[in-house]
Amino acid sequence: MNTTTRFSASSDSPPASRPxxxxxxxxxxxxxxxxxxxMAMVISTSIIVLQRGFASLDTARCLSYASQILQSEFEKVRLTTWGDGTAAGNGTTGVTAIPxxxxxxxxDANYYSAGDVGTRMRxxxxxxxxxxxxxxxxxTVSWNAYDGHKLVRNYFTYYGKDGIYDFIAL
Structure with a gap:
């Protein structure tokens, strides 16, 4: 008869010879x-990217509004007569009255409907x-951007006494 001890599969203790x-x-x-x-680095990088994206969107939106405001002001000048002066700043009416x-x-308050964009601009x-x-x-239109730095947009036009003018964006 064989005296070898066998362990069943359900046995919890291993053989003493092999712990x-x-x-x-x-x-x-x-x-x-x-x-x-x-994960902390990924989350912080994602937050930084989102902040920069929001700043870029705000800058683009403000540049667009600044261009619209300036275009509106140029249309007002275009409809203005030369005036009674002979040079810039020496008239009392028209374009020559501009200091x-x-x-x-x-x-114009119509630009305030776009959030606080109009109120930030000068x-x-x-x-x-x-x-x-x-x-x-x-x-010149200037404003503080979403991230706090100052932005400026300049337009200029040449206005001639005989009606020759043009405007250019810088």
């Missing part, structure tokens, strides 16, 4: 810490003589 340790299927603390650090120093203008206008019968009119 085995049960291996748990889990992560080590180093693996968990590494993955947490990687030669930068003067603040009020932005517009100035000044005129200078190019030569007799030709005045350079410069408009």
């Amino acid at each position: 085995r340790r049960r291996r748990l299927a889990a992560f080590t603390i180093i693996e968990v810490a590494t993955s947490a650090a990687i 030669t120093t930068a003067t603040a203008l009020t932005i 517009i100035t206008r000044k005129a200078s003589d190019v030569h007799t019968g030709m005045i350079l009119i410069t408009y």
